[in-house]
Amino acid sequence: MTYQKKNKVVIVGAGKVGEAVAYTLILSRSASEVVLIDVNRERAEGSALDINHGIAFYKQITIRMGEYSDCADAGIIIIAAGMPRKPGQTRLELAKTNVSIARQITKSIMRYAENPIIIVISNPVDILTYVVQKESGLPRNRVIGTGTLLDTARFRYLISEKCGVDVRDVNAYILGEHGDSQVPIWSMVMIAGIPLQDFCKTNKLDLMSSLKEIGESVKHAGATVISLKGATYYGIALNTSRVVDIILENDNTVLPVCHVVEEEVYGVSDVAFSLPCVINTHGIVRMLELSISEEETQALRRSAQILKDFIDNVLYA
Numbered sequence: 449m450t451y452q453k454k455n456k457v458v459i460v461g462a463g464k465v466g467e468a469v470a471y472t473l474i475l476s477r478s479a480s481e482v483v484l485i486d487v488n489r490e491r492a493e494g495s496a497l498d499i500n501h502g503i504a505f506y507k508q509i510t511i512r513m514g515e516y517s518d519c520a521d522a523g524i525i526i527i528a529a530g531m532p533r534k535p536g537q538t539r540l541e542l543a544k545t546n547v548s549i550a551r552q553i554t555k556s557i558m559r560y561a562e563n564p565i566i567i568v569i570s571n572p573v574d575i576l577t578y579v580v581q582k583e584s585g586l587p588r589n590r591v592i593g594t595g596t597l598l599d600t601a602r603f604r605y606l607i608s609e610k611c612g613v614d615v616r617d618v619n620a621y622i623l624g625e626h627g628d629s630q631v632p633i634w635s636m637v638m639i640a641g642i643p644l645q646d647f648c649k650t651n652k653l654d655l656m657s658s659l660k661e662i663g664e665s666v667k668h669a670g671a672t673v674i675s676l677k678g679a680t681y682y683g684i685a686l687n688t689s690r691v692v693d694i695i696l697e698n699d700n701t702v703l704p705v706c707h708v709v710e711e712e713v714y715g716v717s718d719v720a721f722s723l724p725c726v727i728n729t730h731g732i733v734r735m736l737e738l739s740i741s742e743e744e745t746q747a748l749r750r751s752a753q754i755l756k757d758f759i760d761n762v763l764y765a
Contacts, residue, residue: 454523454729455480455696458514460553461529462486465569467495468685469528470511474499476689477507478696483514483522486529520560524692527553527580530570532679543572543762550576554583565695565731568593569688573626574706574755575762578720581708588708589732595706595722596622597687599630602669606662610655611639611647621704621738622666623722624751631748632663635741691727698729707732709752714745716752719759 457473459466462484473479486492492513499511519525530546550570557566566584568577568591577593584591599622608615619638624631637644648655673680694701706722713723713735724736740748 456483456518456522456524457481457692458483458485458519458522458525460485460525460527460557461570462488462492462495462513463528464679464681465684466526466528468681469526469569469688470495471499472685472689473692474503474506474509474511476693477509478693479509481510483512483518485514485516485518489513516556517560519557519564520562522561522564524565524567524695525557525561526567526569526688526692527576528569529553530576539572540758540761543575543758546570546572546576547579547762550579551583554580558584563590566591567688567691568706569684571626572758574720574722575759577706578708578759579763581720587731588710589730591707592691592727592732593626593706593720593722594684594688594691595626596624596630596704597691597722598684599626599666599669600704601683601687602666603632603662606665607637607639607644607655610658610662611651611653613639621724623704623724624748625721625755626706628667629747629751629754630667631744631751632659632666633738633740633744634659635744636738694727695729695731700726700728700733702726702736705732707735709735713737714749714752716749716756719752719756721752721755 457479459470470482470484473482484492484496496512503509530549566580568580570576573593573595577591581588581591603622604615604618604620607620608618617640621633621636622630623633639647670680702724704722704724706720708720710718725732726734
């Protein structure tokens, strides 16, 4: 029997996203060993070597290129591999390509790993989280997609900028799909424990008229970054590193992450989408149901159904 090294993290995919995740894990100091796996072995080796050249004055940690056999004793495995969307390629075409890649990666992981926690960050993340959980046979709570975690971070950032407060004092969620049908939960937004509407009234801020604009900015934030610099990787890397830290440190933190929901939620079941979840060393330990508005409830139901229909088209059409 192989015993897990709980602080060992394997990253499958050493492209810009995987490399950025590895770098942020080094900075967070939670992991004791980080292994990069990639079909381009030179890329993985070069990434590991580049980061190793910076640890002399930081912290002793092992970071290296590896093989799928390294998954045998890893506590956490991150899937960051996949093809980017090409010009003229439909979202459905991209999904089918990356589903095939995700299945092969999952088979390779499970050939060696025993009950790991898998974090999925490759896109379309909701679809791939569903596929990885089904393909791996792991319990639903041990396959976590980053889902709307990055959207939520963008949401909080924009609200903090508008309100002139520390982003850490903003409590807000984007739920549902990591995509066009995502749902900003405006009814639950709090600034330092104060409901948004009350905060704006007290501080004479005209934010309430900008809600739709902010929601659209969040939805298109990734495309905006891509148009400016060609890719997004630092934001998702920082957020993924936070999930890893929570798991390794058993923090019981609430985050909006994607996982396969089999019981009926918002009228939909057997789908992967993002809801607030408590995460600790066991993965997702429970899902939280929020007292949201009827309009938001209906929007989440539509988002879940869109994802379910898309999953059916990708996997069964």
